[in-house]
Amino acid sequence: MGVGIEVSNLNAWYGSNHTLQDIQLHIPANHATALIGPSGCGKSTFVRCLNRMHETNPIARVTGTVRIGDLDIYKDASPVEIRRRVGMVFQRPNPFPTMSIYDNVASGLKLNGFSNRKVLDEIVERSLRNSALWDEVKDDLRKKSGASLSGGQQQRMCIARALAVDPEVLLMDEPASALDPVSTSKIEDLIFELKSQYTIVIVTHNMQQAARVAEKTGFFLNGRMVEFDSTHKIFTNPSDKRTEDYITGRFG
Amino acid sequence: MNLKKQGFHSKFRAASDHLATGLAIAATLLVVAPLVAIFIYLIYKGASSLNLAFFTHVPKPVGEDGGGMANAIVGSGVLLGVASLLGIPVGIGGGIYLAEFGRGTKFANAVRFTADVLNGVPSIVMGIAVYSLIVVPQHHFSAFSGGVALGIMMIPTVTRTTEEMLLMVPNSVREAALGLGVPNWRSVLSITLKTASPGVITGCMLAFARVAGETAPLIFTAFGNQFWSASLNEPIAALPLQIYVYAISPYDEWHRLAWGGALVLIILIVFAVSLVRYVASRGILKGAS
16 A cells, blocks of 8 residues: 655755755645656656655765655665665666566566565566557567666666665656657556555656646756645646746746 | 868878878787787797697707697696686686676775786786795795795786676676665676676686786696696696796707797687687577577
8 A cells, every 4th residue: 555755945956056946745646646847857866865766876965854654764774775665666667677577577686685476476467557568568478688678678677677676756757758758548447457556756857747647746947846735736827937838838 | 272182182092091091900900910920930949849748748858859838738727727726716706706796895895906006017026926935935836835835826817807897797796686676695606706707708818818928927836747647735836937947058959848838828718718719609698599
C-alpha cells in the first residue's frame, strides 16, 4: 500500500544554483499527483529529492524535511533503504543493456541478494502483469534482451522493474515524453491502474496528461511551488494568475 | 565553353576521388603488409621445425639433434598466469576507481598520470626494478618474480581501458540501478562493469598479448631454464627468452628452433585471445538477443 508524503521547507541547490526554494507540500497516499511547470522550474529536482537521487550529483545539496509515511528520509534512513521504498521511473527508458527481460525485472531483488527462484518467477510475472507487458513478452522472457524491446515496451519493463521491489511510492519523471502516442496512452492507463496500490508522483510537460491521470496537481515556477490543489481546480479555476497564464499557454 | 569547363571539373573531381581512395587503400596495405609478411616468413622458416617433439621435449644439449620447447611453452603459461592474476584485478580495480569513485579528484589525476608514465617505462627497467625488489632479497631468480614483472606491465593498459570503457556506460544505467535501492558498490560491479565488460576484456587481452612477447623483463627475473620446471620459486623457461637465447647462438639447429618458437608464440597468443573473447562473448550475450 502507498503512504503519504509530507514535505516541509525543502531547499535544493546545484552548486550555487538555488533550484528549489521553500517547498511545502502534502502528497496524499494512493493517489496520483502531477507536477507541471516549464522546463528548468525544479520539478525534476523535486522528485529526485523524494528518493535522495538528487544527492548522487556531487555538487548537489539539500535542506529541509521529507517524511514518507512515518520515515524522515533525510534523518532516519540511508539513501539505499529509501530508494527501495520509493521507486523511480525515468524520462528515457533505461533498461540494463546486458540483461534479459526477466533479469531486468528481477534485478532490484537479485542485486540485493534475493535468490529464491520460485518467488522471483512469481514476482517477475506479477510485476509484468501490473505493468501491462506480460502478454507481449511472456514467451521470450529469458531469450530476449531488455534493450531489444520497443521504446514503449522498455518503459513498461522499467515500471515493472520498479514495481518488483515492492515500493510504497512510485516517482515518474516524464515517463512518456520519449514515447509515441499509443505507448503514452498505455502508460497513462497503467498509472490509472497502479494508483490504487501506490502513491504516484508524476512529472509531466503534458498538461492533458496531468488532467487525465492525477487527482492533485502542483504548479512549479522558478524553483517555487506556485499552487497545489485538486487537478480539477488547477485546470478550471486556478487561484494564482501565473498558473492560469501557464495552463492557458500564455507562456512556457 | 561553359560545358567544356564543366567537363574539366567533373574529370578533375573524379580523378581526385580516385586519388583519395587509392591513397587510403595504399595506407591499408602498408598496415597489413608487415603483419602478413612476418607471419608468412615465420611459417616459412619455423613450420619445418614443428613436430611432436617440439611440444613434448625439453631442449637437447648442443650437438644432439631434436629436442623441443615444451618447458618454455609451459613456462610462458605459468608466467602469464601469474602476470594476469596480478595485472588484471589490480588494473580493473584501478580503472573502476578512476571512473566511478575518484572522478575529478587530485588523487585520481595523479593515478592516471602515473599509469600513463608506467606505460612508457622501458620493459628492461621493469625487469631491473623487480630484480632489486624480489630477486635480490630472495637471492634467486624465480618464475614468481618474472610473473610480477609482466603483471606490473599489464596494469596501466588494463587500468586505462577499464576507465575509458566505464566512462562510456551511460549515466542513465547507473541511475537505474541506484534508483532500485542497489548499493553503489554493487551497482558498479554488477551493472556498470558488466555493461562495459566487452571493452574491458579487450583491454585485458591487449595487455596480455603485449606482455606475452616480452623478453627484457624476464632476463633479470625468470632467467630462463633448460630443464623442466613449473615451480614458482625456481627459474623458469619462457618462449621469448628461449627464442632470444637460441637466436643469438651460433648453431643452425638452434636457429631453426628459435623460428619454430616464434611461430608457436604468435599462434598461442592468437589462440588465447580468441578463446577468451569467444567465451566472454557467449557469457555476455546470454540474455541479449
